Amino acid sequence: MSEPERKEQTPNDLQAHPGRLVAYFALLFFFISQTSFLLEELGANYDLQQFTRIKEIIESGFTFSMAFESLFETFFLLLLSFIFTLPIAWVYTLTKDEENFDSSLAQTVVVLAMVVTGVMVVISDVTARAFALAGVVAAVRFRNTLQDTKDAVYIFIAVAIGMGCGTHVYHITVWLSVIMSLTMYLLWKYKFGVSLRSVAKAPGKKDVQKIYAQASGEALQHLERELEQQVRLLQWAQMHRDDEKGKKKPNAALIVESSDAYAAIEQVDKALDAYGGKWQLANISSETPGRSTLEYVGRLPKESTPGTLIDAIQQNKSAVIIEVSFRSLKGLKSPVSLDKKSNQAEEGD
Amino acid sequence: MEAINKLAALPERFNIPINVGTAGGDLPTRYFATAAVLLLTIVIAPPLKLAYSTVKIFSLLASMSGTILLMAGLVFSQRTHYAGVMLILTSLLMLWLASLTSESGASTWWAWLAVLIGLIVLGLMAQNLFTKRCGINKLFGIQSCSR
Numbered sequence: 001m002s003e004p005e006r007k008e009q010t011p012n013d014l015q016a017h018p019g020r021l022v023a024y025f026a027l028l029f030f031f032i033s034q035t036s037f038l039l040e041e042l043g044a045n046y047d048l049q050q051f052t053r054i055k056e057i058i059e060s061g062f063t064f065s066m067a068f069e070s071l072f073e074t075f076f077l078l079l080l081s082f083i084f085t086l087p088i089a090w091v092y093t094l095t096k097d098e099e100n101f102d103s104s105l106a107q108t109v110v111v112l113a114m115v116v117t118g119v120m121v122v123i124s125d126v127t128a129r130a131f132a133l134a135g136v137v138a139a140v141r142f143r144n145t146l147q148d149t150k151d152a153v154y155i156f157i158a159v160a161i162g163m164g165c166g167t168h169v170y171h172i173t174v175w176l177s178v179i180m181s182l183t184m185y186l187l188w189k190y191k192f193g194v195s196l197r198s199v200a201k202a203p204g205k206k207d208v209q210k211i212y213a214q215a216s217g218e219a220l221q222h223l224e225r226e227l228e229q230q231v232r233l234l235q236w237a238q239m240h241r242d243d244e245k246g247k248k249k250p251n252a253a254l255i256v257e258s259s260d261a262y263a264a265i266e267q268v269d270k271a272l273d274a275y276g277g278k279w280q281l282a283n284i285s286s287e288t289p290g291r292s293t294l295e296y297v298g299r300l301p302k303e304s305t306p307g308t309l310i311d312a313i314q315q316n317k318s319a320v321i322i323e324v325s326f327r328s329l330k331g332l333k334s335p336v337s338l339d340k341k342s343n344q345a346e347e348g349d
Numbered sequence: 350m351e352a353i354n355k356l357a358a359l360p361e362r363f364n365i366p367i368n369v370g371t372a373g374g375d376l377p378t379r380y381f382a383t384a385a386v387l388l389l390t391i392v393i394a395p396p397l398k399l400a401y402s403t404v405k406i407f408s409l410l411a412s413m414s415g416t417i418l419l420m421a422g423l424v425f426s427q428r429t430h431y432a433g434v435m436l437i438l439t440s441l442l443m444l445w446l447a448s449l450t451s452e453s454g455a456s457t458w459w460a461w462l463a464v465l466i467g468l469i470v471l472g473l474m475a476q477n478l479f480t481k482r483c484g485i486n487k488l489f490g491i492q493s494c495s496r
Contacts (some may be wrong), residue, residue, distance in 0.1 A: 031416045038409040045402040057388070086424055219353045 024087055025178050050142075078114050082167040084177040085113035086156055091181045092154050095188035105151055109158045116162025124134065155183075205220065229255075229295075230327075236282040236297045237329055251330045252306070254279065256313070257323040261292035262318045270311055275312045276301040292323070297329075308331040375404035376433035378418055385411045386439050390467030393447055395457040401447060412437050431477075439470045465484045 087111040095100070157180045164173030213309065215223070239252040259263030261284055274277045279298030286292045306326035313324050392399055392407045415436025422430040446463035 024423045027416050027420045029412060031420070034409055034413045034416065038406065038413065041402055041405055041409070045406075089423055099428060211359075 021087055021091070021181060025181075028083065028174070031328040040303045064087060064186050064309060075321075077117050077165050080173075081117040081162055082110065083221050084161050084165065084173055086109045087181045088184075089201070091188075095184060095294060099159045101153070105154070109154050112155065112158040113162035113165070116159050117166040153312075198260070232283065233297060233327065234329060236295070250278075250297040250299055251328065252298060252300055253282075253327040254309070255297070255325045255327065255330055256296070256321060258292050258294060259285070259290055259322060261294065262322045264292070265295060267320060268296070271313045271315070272298075275303070275304075275309060279310075375428035378429045378472065379478060382415070382436045383431035383471065383478070385414065385436055386467055386474065389440055389443055390464055390471065393443055393460060393463050395450075395460045395464075399490065401450075404447045405421075405444060408440045408447070411440035412444075415440065424462070434464065435470065435474060443467055458483050 014227060089106045092109060093106050095103075157176070160176055161173055162177060210300060233253040237253075254268075256268055265281065265284075269281075277298055277300050279296045281294060282297045283295040284294075300306070306328075310324045310326060314321065368472055389407055389411055391397065393404050415433045417433075418429040418436065419433030422428065439441070441446060443463040443466060446459045449459040450463075
C-alpha cells in the first residue's frame with residue numbers, strides 16, 4: 001500500500017488553531033464530570049476508612065472545605081491550578097508578538113498560579129490572605145518590570161486562579177480560566193484597539209481617489225515622478241544590502257542636478273570621500289539636454305546631518321552642480337520586494 | 350551491541366511498514382491504550398462475574414486517562430490523540446453495554462457484545478501498531494501517524 005504524502009505540520013500551525021482551546025475546555029469539563037462520577041462510585045461501594053482524607057474529598061466532591069493537612073489534597077489543588085492556568089499561558093504565547101514575547105513569562109503564568117495556590121493552602125486565615133495577596137503582587141511586580149501592560153493582566157489572572165484553587169472556589173476558578181482565555185484570545189484575534197484606531201484615522205481608498213481627481217495634470221506628473229524616483233531609490237538600497245550581506249541597509253539618498261555629469265561625479269565623489277559615510281552612485285539620468293540627475297544611495301556618518309553633507313558638496317561653488325537634495329529612506333519599504341520577485345520567477349520556471 | 354544493531358535492522362529487512370511515531374509519546378501511549386482496553390475487556394467478561402460498580406470504575410479510569418492524553422495532545426502538541434480517542438470511545442461504549450446488562454438482570458448478552466467490541470478494538474489497535482495506516486486517525490483528520 002503506497003503511503004500518501006503528508007505535509008508535516010509545525011507545532012505553531014497546530015497550536016494556533018482556536019478550536020483547540022474550545023476542545024481543551026470541553027475535555028476539561030468532561031474530565032471533571034468523570035472524576036465526579038468516579039468519586040461518587042468509589043464512595044458508594046468501598047469502605048475508605050484507611051484513607052480518611054481521600055474519603056472526605058470523595059464525600060464533599062468539588063465543593064469540599066476542610067483543614068489543610070494532607071499532602072494529597074495539596075497535590076490535588078496544585079494539579080487543578082496547573083490545569084486551569086495552562087490555557088491562559090497558551091493564549092499568551094499565541095497572542096504575544098514575536099519581538100516582545102518572553103518565554104519566561106509564559107512559564108511564570110503557569111507556575112505562579114500553582115505557587116499562589118500553595119501560599120493560600122498554607123495561609124488559611126482570612127486576614128493573612130489579604131497580606132498574602134499583597135505580598136504576591138508586590139513580589140511579582142518588583143522582580144520584573146513588565147514591558148507590556150497586558151503582561152501584568154496575565155500575571156493577575158494567574159494570581160486569581162491560584163487564589164481560587166487555594167480557597168476552594170473551583171466554580172469561579174474554572175469560569176475565570178475559560179472566560180479570561182477566550183477574552184484575551186478574542187481581543188488579540190480582532191486586534192481590539194488597533195483596529196479601532198485604524199478605522200478612525202486611516203484615509204480610505206475613496207479619499208485617495210478624491211484627492212487624485214482634484215489634482216491638476218502637472219501636479220500629477222510631478223507626483224508620479226517623485227513616487228517613481230522613491231521606489232527606484234528604495235530598490236537600489238535593497239539591492240545594495242543584498243550584495244553586501246551583514247552590512248546595514250542604505251537609509252538615505254542624495255540627488256544632484258548638474259550641467260555636466262562627468263565633472264559633477266568627480267566633484268561629488270571627492271566631496272563624499274572627504275565627508276565620510278558609504279555612498280554609491282545608483283543612477284544617472286538626463287531628461288533635458290544639458291541637465292543630468294545623479295542619484296546616490298548610502299548612509300550618513302554618525303553624528304552628521306543632511307545639511308552639513310549638502311554644504312560639503314556645494315562648498316566649491318562649482319558651476320557644474322545646479323542643485324543638491326537629500327532624501328531620507330528611513331522606515332520606507334519598497335512596494336515591490338526584489339526577493340519576492342525573484343522567488344516568483346523561480347517558481348515560474 | 351551487534352545484537353542491538355541486528356534488531357534495529359529488522360524492520361528494514363522485512364520491510365514492515367510501522368506506522369506509529371516514536372515522537373511525542375505516540376508509541377508508548379498506544380501501548381498503554383491497548384493494555385487498558387485489554388484489561389477492560391477481561392474485567393467486563395461475564396465469566397469473571399465482577400460487580401457493575403467495579404466495571405464502572407475501571408471504565409471511568411480508562412476514559413479519564415484517555416481524556417488526559419487527548420488534552421495533552423491538544424495543548425502540548427504531543428501525538429497522543431490516537432490513544433486518547435480510542436480509550437474514551439471504547440471504554441464509554443463498553444460501560445454503556447455493561448450497564449444494559451446490569452439493568453436487564455440475568456441476560457449477559459450485552460456484556461458479551463461489550464467483550465466482542467473490546468476484542469475488535471484490540472484487533473484494530475494491534476493491527477494499527479504494526480501494519481496499516483491509522484484509519485481512525487484519518488477519519489478525525491489527526492496527523493499522528495508519521496514517524
